[in-house]
Amino acid sequence: MKTHGPHDATGSRRTVAVDPRRPFAVALGITLVLLAVEAVGGWLTGSLALLADAGHLLADAGTLGIGFVGSWIASRPATAKMSYGYRRAEILAAVTNGVALWAVAGAILYEAVQRFRVLHPVSAPGMLIVALVGLAGNLANSAVLARDRGENLNLRVALTHTLADAAAAVGTIAASFVILTTGWVQADAAVSIGIAALILAGSWPPLHEAVRILMEGAPAHLSLTEVEVAMRGVPGVTGVHDLHIWSLTAGVEAVSGHVLVADPGEGQRVLRDLCRLLSDRYGLGHATLQLETEASSDPWHPNCAPGARTGSDR
Template identity: 40%
Template sequence: MAEHGHGHGHGVSAEADRRYLTGALALIVGFMAVEVVIGFLAQSLALISDAGHMLTDAIAIVFALIAMRIAARPPQGGFTYGLKRAEIISAQINGITLLLLSAYFIVEGIRRLIVPSEVEGLYVVVTGLAGIVVNLAATWLLSRANRSSLNVEGAYQHILNDLFAFIATTIAGAVIWLTGWGRADAIAALVVAALMLKAGWGLVRDAGRVFMEAAPVGMNPAEIGARTAALEHVVEVHDLHIWEVTSGYAALSAHVLVTPGADCHAIRLAAERMFHDTYGIGHTTLQVDHTSSEALTIDGADAHCRDPHGPTHHGGATTSAGPLAGHADHEEPGDTAHPPQDPA
């Protein structure tokens, strides 16, 4: 008897308020235009790198706003999940942009360490202090939005890193103004580049996990499989898949074998409750079968289990013929009720 349970609670919090992102965008774009002009007048690489970072901030917010609208469209046609991964594409673009900019400013910063330029320290200090105020306001606006979305988190990380960059730039400007040591500007630019590199790599890595359909961070498939197999009347769990459709929207599917005569509906509900309450997984697809079910056999072969994906998790339940009656050929050496930790 096959049971397919579908829990449709997506586990996604309320959509980020577009007004917060729009307000932050207006602040960033307005100040960026002023900073570019002052950066060239002061011959400050730190200010120009900050302006470049603010440009990526603005692009990140624009992408976030567009991705929100696209992701909100209902599923249709071949897009059975809708276009929710548009937000992950946006986060990936943001991350790659940060990495490219960091590479440029590292090269330029090293060049200016070797051959320092004349920098107007007072301009840098004044502009840096104004930048701190603007970025504090923008960071506060984005912090009130829904940061459970990797898309919004990407925009937030851009703004937060820019705030740190302005602090470094202001310190460098003060050093130049008070001591005349021009290399402080290049050092500040390298600090900005390092912050970009860290934030960019984090976004690319996290978005890549979603694209590669890895289990969400903090969820161990081996642990979840073992806990499912430990449920009453469960004999075996295999073909267990856990992935993210988009950030905050985890999904799970699995094939669960139970003892003959067990209530498949009750076991499915117990498993779904455990997934939801313990791991926050609201979208599940479970195939629940009795171990002696003929539904698994086509032309005398175990068609479903011929090519299982991932490890098999064995429970403590047994049948009259022993564990896994009719499925002994599916057991692989080394399978245990508590498999080793899965790095995914």
């Protein structure tokens, strides 16, 4: 018997009330202006740190642009062909962003190593001014994104980036002071390596979460074992197996499983209790549960055959 939970996919909990496209659009505008300022500034002053930050901002503009389009695609309704809707578009966008950032970091590291080998002149006063403008822009960007981030993965991705950018701008400011006071021009390349490290570090947590979702892994805040134990605690349930909890997208979870019931006549009551438990205690509104009795455990479904169970019935 296959039964659907009390809510359909569109009724699942979502803590983001605001349209995530608005902060993306504002942040994208600020980022494009900063990108132009830092690219021209990096070219005029010869500073790799500024060019690195411009490269970072280029990746961020891509992040925000993809996030903007991803959120728009994700908001489209489900269809007969795409029954889950398009919410995973956000996850695909997050993976693309993460990989793009790795490419940018690699390019910066390569150029920084070159500049340690062959000294490159840098205009420290100009570098300082551009870095100060960059810092102001990054802080404005962070404020816009932090206000509305909620559970939206791409907004969190973007916020992580802008915070890393702010740290990078501080590093660039410090490097220009070092060059101004000591003349050690390699400070510029050294800070660039730090910026590349920040890019890599910042890209990891959101990428890890996106890959977890694509691999159908259980959400970090839910324990599969704990949910299974709670389900077994419902009166009339004698076993639970083939239990899966996964995320359709960040913050939208689904659950499926096979439940052994002692008395088939109690099936509907047990099912209602289970759906309530999953929804109320664990926020799992999208539940698909298959009720079974010992007699129905036939070889037609190998996972249900006696002696070949996937769960704790084994």
